[in-house]
Each structure stands twice: as structure tokens, then as C-alpha cells.
Amino acid sequence: MGNNKRKSKASSNGRNSRNGSRSTAARVGAHASSAPERSSSKNGGSQQNLRTYNIPDYRLEHPQFEIRQLTGKDKQGQEHVLYEVSGDLDAPVPPIRDSKYLDQQQAIEIYRYMLLNRKMEIALENLYKQGKVVGGVYFGLGQEACSCASAYALDKDDWFAPMIRNQGSLLVRGFRASDTMMQYMAKADSPTKGRDGTSHFGDIEKRNMVSPISMLGDLIPVMSGVALGARLQGRNIAVMTYIGDGGQSTGVTYEGINFAAVQNLGLVLIVESNLWAYSTPSNMQYRCKDLAERAIGYGIPGVIVDGTDACQVYDATHEAVERARRGQGPTLIEAKMMRMKGHAIHDAASYVPKSMFDFWKKRDPLTRFENYLVKEKKWLSQKDNQALIAEVEIVIEAEREVAVNSPMPTPESAEGGVFCENGCHEIKPKYGIPKVKKGTAAYKETEAAVHLK
Numbered sequence: 001m002g003n004n005k006r007k008s009k010a011s012s013n014g015r016n017s018r019n020g021s022r023s024t025a026a027r028v029g030a031h032a033s034s035a036p037e038r039s040s041s042k043n044g045g046s047q048q049n050l051r052t053y054n055i056p057d058y059r060l061e062h063p064q065f066e067i068r069q070l071t072g073k074d075k076q077g078q079e080h081v082l083y084e085v086s087g088d089l090d091a092p093v094p095p096i097r098d099s100k101y102l103d104q105q106q107a108i109e110i111y112r113y114m115l116l117n118r119k120m121e122i123a124l125e126n127l128y129k130q131g132k133v134v135g136g137v138y139f140g141l142g143q144e145a146c147s148c149a150s151a152y153a154l155d156k157d158d159w160f161a162p163m164i165r166n167q168g169s170l171l172v173r174g175f176r177a178s179d180t181m182m183q184y185m186a187k188a189d190s191p192t193k194g195r196d197g198t199s200h201f202g203d204i205e206k207r208n209m210v211s212p213i214s215m216l217g218d219l220i221p222v223m224s225g226v227a228l229g230a231r232l233q234g235r236n237i238a239v240m241t242y243i244g245d246g247g248q249s250t251g252v253t254y255e256g257i258n259f260a261a262v263q264n265l266g267l268v269l270i271v272e273s274n275l276w277a278y279s280t281p282s283n284m285q286y287r288c289k290d291l292a293e294r295a296i297g298y299g300i301p302g303v304i305v306d307g308t309d310a311c312q313v314y315d316a317t318h319e320a321v322e323r324a325r326r327g328q329g330p331t332l333i334e335a336k337m338m339r340m341k342g343h344a345i346h347d348a349a350s351y352v353p354k355s356m357f358d359f360w361k362k363r364d365p366l367t368r369f370e371n372y373l374v375k376e377k378k379w380l381s382q383k384d385n386q387a388l389i390a391e392v393e394i395v396i397e398a399e400r401e402v403a404v405n406s407p408m409p410t411p412e413s414a415e416g417g418v419f420c421e422n423g424c425h426e427i428k429p430k431y432g433i434p435k436v437k438k439g440t441a442a443y444k445e446t447e448a449a450v451h452l453k
């Protein structure tokens, strides 16, 4: 990226489109070129200070769409916003990129987690329709490769913090499908024992999982803090979390990444670039071409992957995790894909143009990975694939039974388990005693401290 300033015209709504044209439409899911390092130009002269940065891009296709906001009228003559999409929506589906790291058994294991993820969410939708769910349900349809393959790249000692679409990551980290189901049904045996109806639970003891925080972006500084805590105990670990293409607009996202960058903390941030933030299309959310470009401003590596390709997601996360463990700092991974349902079960996503769903349906991560394993690599015979699918269905049915049969919490139980009692949540150093020097000098009152009094 150069430092030459380009003059661009304002669009009719006061914003410039991402490709600089005078239109409210902007390109979504545009491409970027590759090469991981940032380098200084050696051209000399006026080019002397020109810095060039590159964003590696693992994708095998670069979808280009234009989304245009229009105003329509309903039958009563009421005006409402609608969106129109144009672009090459009939482009052929690209192949899965061979992984540099995954072997046959690992690839099949990721596929099984993706199947579990998909079938668990189908079961959840049914539980909701049966009136068994307290509140709403969130889905990661179309994002299973992103959740499962990224979590699969972590080791036991690494940490992670999921967001609403990462129910697959929980399965990879050892949570049972019934944990998520019971949580949504607010059952007594759920991780929060019926105190929360959605995803606000963690496990800092065994699974190194920080509970999701609903305020978008806030997990980023928290996870940076986890990495700092581990460093003070003498360890460089990877700490992974996710943020949506909408959520990354928050101020705390910037603060959290910047802190990890300057402290060289092992943050692995997966940006779930799924083209919508609630009912806002991504081109009304940010102006840069690819969100991975933001890594340049933070001074950290950024990489783009096809979020519907499990191999690409795994490889990029694996490399980011390795960097983190070597103490080389954070990485931002932009996973491009599509949110294939509404924001949550209450949202029918009728604002999304149907042709956009059709385009991404052909890129269903599960079907693509299945084809790859069965037809391309021949790592899984048709028969073994059918057996695997049947086994996953049995597991999900058994988990559903466990969840449905769990009792509701007793009214008396509401009294306990809210505040920490008798040190029940003592947080002990996990990796050793913090390696911090104890100061010997007495506290010196500074001018600033005096002033604050």
C-alpha cells in the first residue's frame, strides 16, 4: 500500500464507494494480493519513503459483488429499504485448496466436527420450534469450516474465546452438544445451571475458554490480557478469538489489537467477514477493500482466507498460532464467507437478496469438504462417509435426549452461584509463578498523583 493520496469523488450519500466510483454501491469481497512481509521500497528518490505491504490471500476465487441500497414500497405504500446485488453470481465453485499441514485423519476429524456443528444447530432449531428454548438461538450456518478448523488449530494449552457463531469451536474444544442445548433451554445441568439462556459460559479450568462477552470487540483486549498473563508466567501462548465484520468497527477492537501488537502478544483474531452485520451490508460498515488490510495499520500480519474452505482456515490459523507461540505477536485472519441465516432465529433475513444466498449455498462448507474428502482425495469412501454421518446423527440424538431430560433449575438454586463464595473462583497462575521483579524502592508521590488528589 503506497502513501500516494488519491482524490476520490463523494457519492450521492456522502460516502465514497470502495472502488472510488460515484455510487452508493461498493464492492464486497474484493481480492487482495499476497506475500506475508512488509517491506521498504528501495527505489530511492521520491519513492524512498514509499512502504509496501502485502496481504497473503489463500483464496482460489475472489467473488466481486455490488450491493445497492434501494427504497421500495410495500402493499400499503409504506417505504422500506431493500438491497439489490449484482456481479458474477454464476461463477463456478472453486476447488478446496490442499492443506500444507493436515493429514487424512485430521481432515476427517475436522469434517466430523463440522457435521456435529451443523446437525446440532438443526436440532436446536427444532427445539426452538417445539417451544423448549428460553429466548433465541444463534446459528453458524455457512461458517462451520471457520469455527471448527480454526479451533482445531489450537493446542490444549492455548486459549480461546468464542462468539455467537462459534458453537462448532466449542465442540472441538471438548464441550458436548448437550451443553449448548441445555444452555439455550436454561436447564439445571447447563454450564451456567440455568442462569443464562445463550452462550455466556466459559471454562477457565480445563478447556481454557473465556466466556463470550456480548459487547462486540471486548473479548479482544481480554484475550490480549490472557496472553500477557501467560507471558508474566514465562509462557508465550496463542489466544484466539473472533469478531464479525460489523463488530470490528468498535473502538475496543482497535484498542485490543493495538495493545496486542505493541506488546507482541499471541492474539489470533479471526474476522468473520460474512457480508452482513444484522441487516447492514458490509459495504455500509467499512470502506477498505478487505478487512485484512487493517492489519497494516496495526503493524501486524493480515491474511485472507476463504472461510468456507476448512483447509485454508486451518492453515492460516495454524501459522498464526505458531507465530504466537514463538512470541512473534498477533495475526489478523479475515475469513470471507456468508452468514446463511438471519442474525438469530427471530430474523428471517428477508433483506438479503435471494441470489446472494444461492451463490453461497453452492459454496456450502460442509458439502464442499465432503466432496473433497470423498471424491477428490478419496480419503473417505462413500460407505464410510455414510457411516460417519449416521454416527454423528446418533450422537446428536443422544445429546438432545440428555438435554431435554435435564430438569429446570429449582427456584431455591437461584440464591446461589451468582457471587463468588469462599474463594470458589480463585484464579491461580496456570503456568507458574509470575516472573515479575519485585520493586524495592518506596513509592514516590509524583506530581500527577498529587494533582489527582
Ligand SMILES: Cc1ncc(C[n+]2csc(CCOP(=O)(O)OP(=O)(O)O)c2C)c(N)n1
Binding pocket: 165, 214, 215, 216, 243, 244, 245, 246, 247, 248, 250, 272, 274, 276, 277, 278, 339, 343
Ligand atoms: C458494542 C456493541 N454494539 C452493538 C451490539 C448489538 N449487536 C449485536 S450483534 C450485532 C451485529 C453484529 O454483526 P457482525 O459483527 O457482522 O456479526 P455477525 O452477526 O455477522 O456474525 C450488533 C449490532 C453489541 N452487541 N455490542
Ligand SMILES: [Mg+2]
Binding pocket: 244, 245, 246, 272, 273, 274, 275, 276, 277, 278, 339
Ligand atoms: Mg457479519
